Amino acid sequence: MPPYKLYCFGESGNAYKVALYLETNAISWEPVFVDFFNGETKTAAYRETVNVMGEAPVLVCGDQKHTQSGAILTFLANMHKKHDGKSPEEQQEILRWILFDNHKLTSPIATLRFMVTLKKMPESDVTEHLRGRATAALAILDAQLAKHPFVIGPRLSIADYSLCGYLFYGDELPFDMGKYKNIKSWLDRIRDLPRWKHPYDLMPRSKAS
Numbered sequence: 001m002p003p004y005k006l007y008c009f010g011e012s013g014n015a016y017k018v019a020l021y022l023e024t025n026a027i028s029w030e031p032v033f034v035d036f037f038n039g040e041t042k043t044a045a046y047r048e049t050v051n052v053m054g055e056a057p058v059l060v061c062g063d064q065k066h067t068q069s070g071a072i073l074t075f076l077a078n079m080h081k082k083h084d085g086k087s088p089e090e091q092q093e094i095l096r097w098i099l100f101d102n103h104k105l106t107s108p109i110a111t112l113r114f115m116v117t118l119k120k121m122p123e124s125d126v127t128e129h130l131r132g133r134a135t136a137a138l139a140i141l142d143a144q145l146a147k148h149p150f151v152i153g154p155r156l157s158i159a160d161y162s163l164c165g166y167l168f169y170g171d172e173l174p175f176d177m178g179k180y181k182n183i184k185s186w187l188d189r190i191r192d193l194p195r196w197k198h199p200y201d202l203m204p205r206s207k208a209s
């Protein structure tokens with residue numbers, strides 16, 4: 001089977017969720033750089049030929065294109081039988097946490113990091129609101145990880161790949177991660193996976209960010 005192609009860029013935690021899954025499971029893949037900071041995802045060409053939603057990541061598998069990191073992870077987990085739900089109950093639990101990640105965790109964290117760290121926008125009511133949303137979601141994740149080593153139990157699943165996507169950007173996160181002790185230990189466990197790499201070592205980085 002030819003390697004998967006992944007439309008991605010180093011600053012994208014959403015793309016990292018998929019890149020990390022592929023890399024740590026030794027699944028052959030190659031990056032296709034998306035020039036997000038110069039507006040590539042907003043172009044008609046990108047929307048017509050790559051993703052109607054105007055987003056990265058996009059996974060190319062033969063003549064199929066998959067989008068939405070949670071859907072891509074689900075596709076890969078089913079295809080490779082790695083870190084998938086082993087029962088309908090586990091599958092449901094994984095879906096629940098991926099939806100929580102997309103809506104409550106990744107969404108405010110990615111937006112806040114984009115505004116404050118990458119675009120150097122001044123602090124405002126908006127950034128304070130996003131910080132409140134992000135830290136509330138982090139507290140929920142931390143409490144979940146007090147119960148078992150990974151999000152849905154003792155075993156790593158694609159829910160972990162989804163939820164950790166933005167949390168390896170360290171100093172770029174404009175809030176204090178220090179108080180989330182269970183998240184810290186969980187990230188250490190993920191960092192210990194064979195072939196783990198930081199996002200900037202896994203995907204091509206934008207020059208303009």
Ligand SMILES: N[C@@H](CCC(=O)N[C@@H](CS)C(=O)NCC(=O)O)C(=O)O
Pocket residue numbers: 011012013014015036041042054055056057067068069070102110
């Ligand atoms: N829910 C989507 C979010 C994807 C997303 O927001 N990607 C960003 C990069 S991290 C993007 O391409 N944004 C383009 C835009 O909003 O114009 C996923 O999980 O794949």
